[in-house]
Amino acid sequence: MRTESSVLRSKDLLGIEPLTPEEITLILDTAEGFKEVSERPVKKVPALRGQLVINLFMEASTRTRVSFEIAEKRLSADTLNFSASGSAVEKGETLIDTAENLVAMHPNMIVIRHKHPGSPKMLAERFENIAVINAGDGAHEHPTQALLDAFTIRERLGRLQGVNVAIVGDIKYSRVVRSNIHLLTKMKANVTLSAPPTLLPAEIEKMGVRVVHSLDEAIEGADVVMMLRIQLERQGKLSFPSLREYYNTFGLTRERLRRAKEGVLVMHPGPMNRGVEIASDVADDPRYSVILDQVTNGVAVRMAVLYLLGGAHASE
Numbered sequence: 114m115r116t117e118s119s120v121l122r123s124k125d126l127l128g129i130e131p132l133t134p135e136e137i138t139l140i141l142d143t144a145e146g147f148k149e150v151s152e153r154p155v156k157k158v159p160a161l162r163g164q165l166v167i168n169l170f171m172e173a174s175t176r177t178r179v180s181f182e183i184a185e186k187r188l189s190a191d192t193l194n195f196s197a198s199g200s201a202v203e204k205g206e207t208l209i210d211t212a213e214n215l216v217a218m219h220p221n222m223i224v225i226r227h228k229h230p231g232s233p234k235m236l237a238e239r240f241e242n243i244a245v246i247n248a249g250d251g252a253h254e255h256p257t258q259a260l261l262d263a264f265t266i267r268e269r270l271g272r273l274q275g276v277n278v279a280i281v282g283d284i285k286y287s288r289v290v291r292s293n294i295h296l297l298t299k300m301k302a303n304v305t306l307s308a309p310p311t312l313l314p315a316e317i318e319k320m321g322v323r324v325v326h327s328l329d330e331a332i333e334g335a336d337v338v339m340m341l342r343i344q345l346e347r348q349g350k351l352s353f354p355s356l357r358e359y360y361n362t363f364g365l366t367r368e369r370l371r372r373a374k375e376g377v378l379v380m381h382p383g384p385m386n387r388g389v390e391i392a393s394d395v396a397d398d399p400r401y402s403v404i405l406d407q408v409t410n411g412v413a414v415r416m417a418v419l420y421l422l423g424g425a426h427a428s429e
């Protein structure tokens with residue numbers, strides 16, 4: 114029998130692109146139910162008792178790795194954290210051989226972050242009895258980040274449809290923006306992008322977004338301003354003359370924020386480059402900034418994803 118917990122069509126969460134609006138709403142509604150668990154004296158429910166989740170992080174992470182682990186523990190799953198550093202990956206073992214060995218120990222789910230786009234899909238296709246969750250693959254997708262961003266917007270503004278979201282910064286190298294564009298356009302929000310021309314992929318408008326070249330124009334009338342980190346590790350060398358010049362042109366300051374709507378939300382997926390894409394007094398101002406709310410909501414959203422995939426897997 115298929116239960117409410119088995120409504121997601123896929124056994125995996127590889128990206129936002131394959132999800133329907135109904136599946137996105139299901140995940141956000143399920144997360145709403147789980148948010149309260151983190152506020153209880155005993156922060157635990159037995160939903161995934163007896164299931165083993167392996168967190169396979171082959172790229173640096175603070176928020177995603179920690180919040181997946183907390184989410185797994187709050188659902189009573191057994192968790193194992195694997196990082197490339199200190200493992201046989203340092204001796205040259207491949208991702209597939211690493212995964213084959215981990216799967217031989219019978220996990221139910223694998224959460225993977227990897228620098229190569231498509232790595233989660235490769236594992237999902239190879240291991241048909243394991244649920245694979247993409248925790249960020251290169252510049253491709255970061256689905257749970259977009260889900261927690263949407264959860265935060267919906268929690269604050271009560272809806273996603275018709276909300277004006279300005280996304281500013283390193284569009285070209287960001288997996289967060291790709292997942293957010295898929296999610297926000299599926300949920301009928303209005304997305305405006307702004308970036309230096311060198312950080313804007315060609316034909317990005319085909320994804321159903323508006324592109325403007327000045328930060329002021331993007332902010333005008335925005336309900337949400339989402340700033341993106343400059344991904345220096347993927348750019349190789351700076352795609353603009355200097356960090357100071359970037360801040361002067363695309364850095365979010367209090368003065369620039371005056372153009373946004375009353376009650377505008379300022380978001381950032383983290384980690385922030387303070388004084389590059391965002392001024393510290395904006396990032397830390399509770400009148401606008403929901404940056405730490407995003408982090409809090411990440412636990413509930415990841416609990417929902419693990420529960421929906423783990424529950425579906427267990428009921429088959």
Ligand code: CP
Pocket residue numbers: 173174175176177178249255258382383384
């Ligand atoms: N937002 C995000 O993915 O942060 P981490 O790299 O710290 O996980």
